[in-house]
């Protein structure tokens with residue numbers, strides 16, 4: 001008889017699936033999922049095509065830890081942008097997207113019964129990953145409207161059982177980029193309590209205005225206790241490739257590698273070859289990428305404000321959190337369903353990215369993605385204007 005295991009029985013269908021289906025049904029502009037509607041750089045895609053067609057070796061298993069060229073490119077990128085010295089052989093590991101990287105980090109460094117601190121709202125795979133591994137989550141919320149944590153709440157979350165904290169900066173969904181002061185407090189607590197940081201930095205190149213991305217590994221004494229995760233998806237607009245990586249001190253990476261070899265063993269070989277090419281693109285690529293996204297952020301920020309929502313323009317990522325309480329009476333799920341079916345713009349209700357205890361903090365918020373063509377964002381703006389009327 002068909003049977004669902006207890007460990008997944010409580011998961012249900014993700015909110016992304018529900019909103020995507022609703023958006024399709026109502027022909028809504030989908031600003032829900034962070035999925036660009038444009039392609040990555042042509043030369044990066046060409047590098048993958050060349051690998052597929054002209055490199056027979058690339059169509060077979062790559063080394064489990066990733067190709068040596070990509071691991072070197074990961075180490076070079078960390079040195080070029082952050083002045084970090086990473087061992088390309090023992091300090092870098094290629095995974096099936098950041099999603100697998102985070103799961104392998106958890107499996108490889110945290111034991112059943114340990115505690116892991118989650119900053120809320122959190123990326124949706126973190127909690128199920130902890131549940132799979134029998135680990136207890138301890139929540140620290142970011143408070144609206146500034147989306148900052150209370151230092152005392154953070155301090156109180158560290159106990160003798162804390163083994164790791166999962167950090168995400170620039171932060172999905174709030175668009176926050178943690179400041180040096182915030183990063184230093186987290187680092188100090190991790191050192192005091194001997195805690196590992198799993199630092200999800202997939203939006204490292206999506207930074208606006210004066211914000212500066214500070215990798216946790218660059219703080220004094222943190223390289224040896226930080227596993228840095230990133231991926232191709234966001235920085236190169238190829239979310240479908242699912243190539244990610246982890247880098248850190250070889251001793252820390254050892255556990256992650258042991259988990260990875262039995263989670264996926266290895267990641268798509270042709271895409272790894274193209275990823276090495278992408279990471280070596282000149283600085284101008286990253287500057288143009290930021291300029292393109294700054295314009296998109298401004299476009300959607302003014303459209304949301306024009307529709308009567310309260311918005312703090314994000315400092316990073318390609319998401320905006322907007323407070324709809326001036327234009328709609330109801331909770332975030334009701335608003336997302338209404339906006340999708342009646343106004344024709346899909347967004348994500350963010351309470352699902354919080355624990356039950358703290359979900360009320362996002363009850364009047366909606367998350368919008370702006371990784372879309374300008375014409376689509378403009379059309380979304382036209383539709384959203386109907387809200388304020």
Ligand SMILES: Cc1ncc(COP(=O)(O)O)c(C=O)c1O
Pocket residue numbers: 034096097098099100123168172200202230231232233239242243244
């Ligand atoms: C914060 C965060 N981490 C990880 C991921 C997943 O990255 P990947 O597609 O490389 O698995 C995402 C994707 O949306 C994300 O927003």
